[in-house]
Amino acid sequence: EVQLVESGGGLVKPGESLRLSCAASGFTFSRYAMNWVRQAPGKGLEWVSSISSSSNYIYYADSMKGRFTVSRDNAENSLFLQMNSLRAEDTAVYYCVRADGYNSFDSLDFWGQGTLVTVSS
Amino acid sequence: DIQMTQSPSSVSASVGDRVSITCRASQGIDNWLAWYQQRPGKAPKLLIYAASNLHSGVPSRFSGSGSGTDFTLTISSLQPEDFATYYCQQVNRFPRTFGQGTKVEIK
Numbered sequence: 610e611v612q613l614v615e616s617g618g619g620l621v622k623p624g625e626s627l628r629l630s631c632a633a634s635g636f637t638f639s640r641y642a643m644n645w646v647r648q649a650p651g652k653g654l655e656w657v658s659s660i661s662s663s664s665n666y667i668y669y670a671d672s673m674k675g676r677f678t679v680s681r682d683n684a685e686n687s688l689f690l691q692m693n694s695l696r697a698e699d700t701a702v703y704y705c706v707r708a709d710g711y712n713s714f715d716s717l718d719f720w721g722q723g724t725l726v727t728v729s730s
Numbered sequence: 731d732i733q734m735t736q737s738p739s740s741v742s743a744s745v746g747d748r749v750s751i752t753c754r755a756s757q758g759i760d761n762w763l764a765w766y767q768q769r770p771g772k773a774p775k776l777l778i779y780a781a782s783n784l785h786s787g788v789p790s791r792f793s794g795s796g797s798g799t800d801f802t803l804t805i806s807s808l809q810p811e812d813f814a815t816y817y818c819q820q821v822n823r824f825p826r827t828f829g830q831g832t833k834v835e836i837k
Binding site: 644646653654655656659668669670671704708709713714715716717718719720721722723 | 731
């Protein structure tokens with residue numbers, strides 16, 4: 610069974626940093642691109658970042674470029690999101706999501722339950 | 731960036747109704763489109779990929795159509811568990827972008 614478990618969320622002040630982690634199991638992690646998607650309270654889904662299976666290709670939403678850094682450790686089946694210079698508008702639930710380029714045309718086929726990041730003074 | 735526009739933003743319907751949601755891309759994306767369902771307090775789930783292909787385990791009352799810039803998600807006979815918010819997403823180019831969501835509510 611595919612499982613994605615996020616951790617690392619919490620309450621931080623504007624300008625501070627936070628590192629999110631996602632532990633993957635139930636599939637060959639090193640074969641899949643992974644994504645972060647966020648959802649502000651009461652709002653829609655916002656794609657944050659994508660990293661290819663071997664970390665060769667990395668993409669970010671414009672509003673996160675230069676502040677967020679995605680990385681992965683295939684040996685540990687883990688995905689990370691380093692978030693710096695956090696702003697109030699970064700307050701959201703952050704989801705770790707698998708992209709299936711083999712069977713589902715790069716659609717996001719498995720989602721974690723999310724971790725809440727709150728940025729407030 | 732490719733903008734995705736869904737309509738309507740919300741729809742009220744009864745159990746057994748047929749419901750259709752449309753999604754328009756600001757430029758052509760062939761069939762690189764996915765649909766997701768999100769129930770309150772839960773993570774989204776993939777319903778349809780490549781515009782018209784049902785993801786594993788998704789009931790056949792869900793269907794998708796379209797190509798290029800215009801796409802439709804149809805629920806043929808609404809069930810109680812289908813009351814949720816639905817999102818389209820283009821997976822043609824980066825940055826990936828979602829529609830703003832369509833909330834299906836009980837009439």
